[in-house]
Amino acid sequence: MTLPSPPMSLLAELTHRCPLACPYCSNPLELERKAAELDTATWTAVLEQAAELGVLQVHFSGGEPMARPDLVELVSVARRLNLYSNLITSGVLLDEPKLEALDKAGLDHIQLSFQDVTEAGAERIGGLKGAQARKIAAARLIRASGIPMTLNFVVHRENVARIPEMFALARELGAGRVEIAHTQYYGWGLKNRDALLPSRDQLEESTRAVEAERAKGGLSIDYVTPDYHADRPKPCMGGWGQRFVNVTPSGRVLPCHAAEIIPDVAFPNVKDVTLSEIWNISPLFNMFRGTDWMPEPCRSCERKERDWGGCRCQALALTGNAANTDPVCSLSPFHNLVEQAVRNDTQARKNFIYRRFKN
Amino acid sequence: MMEVPRGIVEEMVLSFARGHRLQHDRVRDVWIVQAPEKAFVIEGAAPHILRLLDGKRSVGDIIQQLAQEFSAPREVIAKDVLTLLSELTEKNVLHT
Numbered sequence: 001m002t003l004p005s006p007p008m009s010l011l012a013e014l015t016h017r018c019p020l021a022c023p024y025c026s027n028p029l030e031l032e033r034k035a036a037e038l039d040t041a042t043w044t045a046v047l048e049q050a051a052e053l054g055v056l057q058v059h060f061s062g063g064e065p066m067a068r069p070d071l072v073e074l075v076s077v078a079r080r081l082n083l084y085s086n087l088i089t090s091g092v093l094l095d096e097p098k099l100e101a102l103d104k105a106g107l108d109h110i111q112l113s114f115q116d117v118t119e120a121g122a123e124r125i126g127g128l129k130g131a132q133a134r135k136i137a138a139a140r141l142i143r144a145s146g147i148p149m150t151l152n153f154v155v156h157r158e159n160v161a162r163i164p165e166m167f168a169l170a171r172e173l174g175a176g177r178v179e180i181a182h183t184q185y186y187g188w189g190l191k192n193r194d195a196l197l198p199s200r201d202q203l204e205e206s207t208r209a210v211e212a213e214r215a216k217g218g219l220s221i222d223y224v225t226p227d228y229h230a231d232r233p234k235p236c237m238g239g240w241g242q243r244f245v246n247v248t249p250s251g252r253v254l255p256c257h258a259a260e261i262i263p264d265v266a267f268p269n270v271k272d273v274t275l276s277e278i279w280n281i282s283p284l285f286n287m288f289r290g291t292d293w294m295p296e297p298c299r300s301c302e303r304k305e306r307d308w309g310g311c312r313c314q315a316l317a318l319t320g321n322a323a324n325t326d327p328v329c330s331l332s333p334f335h336n337l338v339e340q341a342v343r344n345d346t347q348a349r350k351n352f353i354y355r356r357f358k359n
Numbered sequence: 360m361m362e363v364p365r366g367i368v369e370e371m372v373l374s375f376a377r378g379h380r381l382q383h384d385r386v387r388d389v390w391i392v393q394a395p396e397k398a399f400v401i402e403g404a405a406p407h408i409l410r411l412l413d414g415k416r417s418v419g420d421i422i423q424q425l426a427q428e429f430s431a432p433r434e435v436i437a438k439d440v441l442t443l444l445s446e447l448t449e450k451n452v453l454h455t
Contacts (some may be wrong), residue, residue, distance in 0.1 A: 006386055008398065054386035056398045082391040092396060109378050109395045148395050176451065177395060220451075222396075327432030 001051060003280050004241060004289060006054025010083075011061055011246040011257060012043065014071065018064040021093050021127035021351035024154055024189040024196060027063065031357055036250040040070040044077050046247055049275040053082040057247070059111075063249070068095040072101045079106030086111060088152075090137030092131050099141050105301050106140065110142050113152045117165040121158065127354055137172040150177035150222075156196035163209040171219060178219055179211055182226035186258040187311050188355045189221045193329070193341060195352055200342070203229050215312060228338050232303065233310025233326035240288035240312060245279060253278045255285055258313040262287075262322050288312050293323060297331040369419030369447045374412055376454045380454050382407045392452060412453070418444060443449075 047058065058078050058224070065071055066089055078085040079128045086109045086323055087102065087121040115125040122132040138176045149171045155163065163180060170178040182203075185193045198206070203226060210223045227234050237244045251270040254260060260267065265287060268278045279285055280316040286294065291304050298309040311317075312324020318327045319334045327334040360390075364452070367373070380393050381401075390406035391398045401409065411421045422440050426433045447453045 011407060031360065052386075054384070056382075056384065056393065057396070059396075084380075086396060110395070146377050148376075188384070249360065 004285075006246075007050075007279060008055065009057045009059060009245075009246045010046075010050045010055045010241045011076075011244065012046070012063050012127075013060045013063065013246065013248050013257065014043070014065045014068045014074070015063040015249050017067045017353075018062055018090070019067075019128050019357050020064070020090050020131065021354040023192040023354055024125075024183045024354040025187070026184070026189075026257050027187065028258065029191070030103070030260070031355075032249045033357070037068075038247075038251045040073060042067070042251065043070070043074055046251075046270050046275060047074065047077050047083060048359055049270075050245070051083050053144065053276045053279060057084040057086060059088055061088040064090055064093060065151075066098065071218065072105045073100075073109050075102055076105040076260050083277060084108050090126070090131070091135045091142075092128065094134075094138040094141065094326075096141055099145055099147075103145050103147060107147060109148045109150070111150045111152050112142065113137055113154070114163070114166070114169070115154070116159045117162050117169050122274055124158070125352075126139075131149050136173070139175070143174040148177075149173075149175045151175045152179045152181065153184055154181050155198075156183045157198045158196075159196050159266075160202045160206050163206050165169050167213045167219065167221075176220060177222065179222040179224070181204070181222075181224035182206070182224075185225075185228065186317060187261075188353070190317055195350055197228060197341065198226065200229055227311075227314075227326075227328045228342055230328055231330045233314075233328045234306050235307045236311035236314075239290075239308035241279070241285040242289065242308075243254070245275070246348065247275075253282075253284075254290075256313065259284075260325065261313060262318060263316075286307075288323070289308070295323060295325065297329075298325050301331070367418060367441050367448060369417060369422065371418050372414065372416065372454055373418065373444055373448065379452045381412075383404070392447075394452060405443055408440050408443055410436055417420055424437045447449040 015037055016027050017034060065087060068297040073093045075085050082143045085107050087107055088111045119132045123129060153166045167178060182187050183196050210221060214221055241255045246257050247270060253269045253270060265284050267284060268282045294304060294309050298304050310328055312322045315324040315326050316322035325332040327338050378395050382393055383389050384391050389400050391400050402413045407425060411424060416428045444453060
């Protein structure tokens, strides 16, 4: 048996605790509590096993990873192992001493999230009063430290018109990179889809705004489009079990952060098994790896090794079966479900179900 | 036609910009450049060139050293070095 190629990156979800309550959060609906979180020694072992396996970059994420008091220690472990460390943070818990400690520990890069450019818009999404001012202060501290910074904006129907102002803010704050990511509709995002999904006109306008900014130069831009408006699915995670591994706060190992919804399969845990064994031979990581599992129309499709059949979690959430072709694909027999959601956008619901432990 | 890349001259001392570094990937046995939220594989002469970027050697020193190491004509080495360093400087991977 030949082993699959090793993963390139590890998403380390250190905690699901977060001061914000964004209604499109990528965390699962079933949030993990503090008592279930892995301890420092176990996270250290996970990083060691990841480096051994071939992981090159570790993304410390959450929830809000800065809620973990051992973050600095874990960054220095990553540094010792020659793993490139990226902190994905809301910035609201960042202050100068903490940033200095992270810098000394060898943090390579920070991705700072913004919910909007206006205070009202940011508070409506994040649910935390005063968050915008704290984020701007955090961005200025990061800029002064010299640590490379990417600003991340998740866009949706309420803020998508303000993309030009988002770029202006990024330039003003001295960020080298900006990510404009349309909301992805899983978990919390799917629960709030009718309030978030942009219209086709809004999407086209947002794409024009990104292209206009690219033409100006001087800013590196990542643009993630909403796949509901596409004809072909995205190559989700670069293919199931091919490039990416996710470890949840309690130690579950997943091929993507949404995969806990997949039924009838065991979710291996780093407390029981090594990362390498999980990556190489677990049923979870092998169930949709490669192309053997594919049904038609994927099986005979010339794009099967480009988009890998799209997203398994989306297929499950919308069609009830994770092994179906991603319904975003116009060749899928379930494509009408996506078309229907796009059409419904005129009667958009305005109330959010916020991401909180009690919801 | 030998196109001489503009911008980078032999007197310059270049180094990796913050958030970028050269690394040998032991597991895949390739050289990579680590960068914000991506890592890219570099091949051929590139790892030999980039490992000499120590913040002290000038571009000219690097050309000289590689010409000796590989017993190759200086102008051939110079073209490779200037092309690579210009490209990576343009992408903000390197800076002066």
